[in-house]
Amino acid sequence: NVAHGLAWSFYLGYLRLVLPYLETSIAEFRATHRAGGPNWGRGSKKLFILIPLNANITHKLEEEDENICFYDNLPNKEIDRAGVRGRVYKHSVYKVLDEHGKAHVFVGEYATPLLTLYNMSQESSAGFGESERRHQVLLFYRTLQDILEHSLDCRNRYRLILLNDEHDDDPHFLSKAILRHLQQQE
Amino acid sequence: NVAHGLAWSFYLGYLRLVLPYLETSIAEFRATHRAGGPNWGRGSKKLFILIPLNANITHKLEEEDENICFYDNLPNKEIDRAGVRGRVYKHSVYKVLDEHGKAHVFVGEYATPLLTLYNMSQESSAGFGESERRHQVLLFYRTLQDILEHSLDCRNRYRLILLNDEHDDDPHFLSKAILRHLQQQE
Ligand SMILES: Nc1nc(=O)c2ncn([C@@H]3O[C@@H]4COP(=O)(O)O[C@H]5[C@@H](O)[C@H](n6cnc7c(N)ncnc76)O[C@@H]5COP(=O)(O)O[C@@H]3[C@@H]4O)c2[nH]1
Numbered sequence: 001n002v003a004h005g006l007a008w009s010f011y012l013g014y015l016r017l018v019l020p021y022l023e024t025s026i027a028e029f030r031a032t033h034r035a036g037g038p039n040w041g042r043g044s045k046k047l048f049i050l051i052p053l054n055a056n057i058t059h060k061l062e063e064e065d066e067n068i069c070f071y072d073n074l075p076n077k078e079i080d081r082a083g084v085r086g087r088v089y090k091h092s093v094y095k096v097l098d099e100h101g102k103a104h105v106f107v108g109e110y111a112t113p114l115l116t117l118y119n120m121s122q123e124s125s126a127g128f129g130e131s132e133r134r135h136q137v138l139l140f141y142r143t144l145q146d147i148l149e150h151s152l153d154c155r156n157r158y159r160l161i162l163l164n165d166e167h168d169d170d171p172h173f174l175s176k177a178i179l180r181h182l183q184q185q186e
Numbered sequence: 187n188v189a190h191g192l193a194w195s196f197y198l199g200y201l202r203l204v205l206p207y208l209e210t211s212i213a214e215f216r217a218t219h220r221a222g223g224p225n226w227g228r229g230s231k232k233l234f235i236l237i238p239l240n241a242n243i244t245h246k247l248e249e250e251d252e253n254i255c256f257y258d259n260l261p262n263k264e265i266d267r268a269g270v271r272g273r274v275y276k277h278s279v280y281k282v283l284d285e286h287g288k289a290h291v292f293v294g295e296y297a298t299p300l301l302t303l304y305n306m307s308q309e310s311s312a313g314f315g316e317s318e319r320r321h322q323v324l325l326f327y328r329t330l331q332d333i334l335e336h337s338l339d340c341r342n343r344y345r346l347i348l349l350n351d352e353h354d355d356d357p358h359f360l361s362k363a364i365l366r367h368l369q370q371q372e
Pocket of ligand 1: 009010013014015082084087088089090111112113115116192195196197198199200201270273274275276295298299301302
């Protein structure tokens with residue numbers, strides 16, 4: 001079950017390493033980005049991890065929804081990993097406009113292992129097809145949820161956002177989903 | 187089979203992206219590191235991917251073997267990936283001394299997914315133990331070998347180095363393995 005291994009890899013090789021530094025990175029970022037800074041709110045101290053059911057991932061969130069725009073990156077974190085000296089880990093910060101045109105800020109990204117699931121479903125030699133893929137995304141989501149709920153390193157530092165692609169025809173589907181999660185925390 | 191998914195992920199999410207840029211990065215590096223530069227030779231235009239059978243990976247190669255020392259990093263490559271703007275990919279360059287004390291250069295790193303295999307074998311909830319791990323490392327190696335042999339993007343740009351840990355008591359086991367591969371290419 002590919003999704004099971006990818007969820008563990010995402011936790012062991014990334015979230016467990018970076019989430020403990022997130023709050024410090026955000027504090028550093030806010031100190032250097034004060035002028036006219038938009039509303040951070042309480043929800044945005046967590047990493048928003050976007051999980052679209054169709055595994056259809058773009059590389060720039062602003063291309064998904066006009067109400068989202070790239071703000072800046074958090075400061076780089078460098079960690080020696082498996083022979084790569086000072087491997088760089090960073091997150092991107094975005095602004096999102098609500099229905100009143102007010103800007104909110106969040107730190108977010110797609111769950112990169114979904115790119116592997118998507119690409120594997122396109123390669124015949126990889127062993128699973130498009131019909132299997134949705135099931136694998138759900139398995140990835142549930143496994144990751146389970147791992148993170150039991151992780152002391154990650155507790156309260158993330159938000160898993162499962163995106164149901166049935167609403168893909170709504171051009172503001174993504175920003176609305178993010179705003180809902182931001183508002184839930186305030 | 188966790189190893190199958192991790193091998194595909196390593197190819198689709200990393201090697202396929204970075205290997206096409208390797209030769210250019212090395213050329214850039216050599217242009218900025220001319221003074222008293224050690225012997226690059228023909229073998230070292232490939233990424234040496236180290237795969238220890240026991241999945242026992244250190245974060246600094248020089249800690250494994252005194253004949254190896256860190257030289258510098260190749261220039262960073264920035265790629266927008268899944269919402270992370272300008273995610274940084276880099277490789278480390280090392281010097282290795284042969285039995286005559288002459289220095290050779292190579293670009294190398296451990297296969298990062300082996301860290302996931304190792305850590306999963308330590309977490310009881312992840313579903314496999316230490317006895318299963320060696321089998322998974324071999325499966326990872328064979329699957330990766332198969333994928334890379336059929337990949338036009340990666341052809342001739344890598345060297346998979348399987349490290350049999352039976353020789354772990356030899357303090358220069360790693361440098362000797364690397365030198366053998368370097369010499370095979372000259
Ligand atoms: N040596 C090395 N240098 C790299 O820059 C690198 N980037 C990825 N990989 C390995 O390739 C494979 C595919 O990567 P993907 O991004 O899909 O999954 C990644 C990704 O979802 C997440 N992750 C890791 N590093 C980052 C990062 N810097 N930014 C965002 N996500 C990251 O956590 C997963 C596991 O990471 P690793 O366990 O380090 O190994 C990966 C993986 O085996 C790398 N390996």
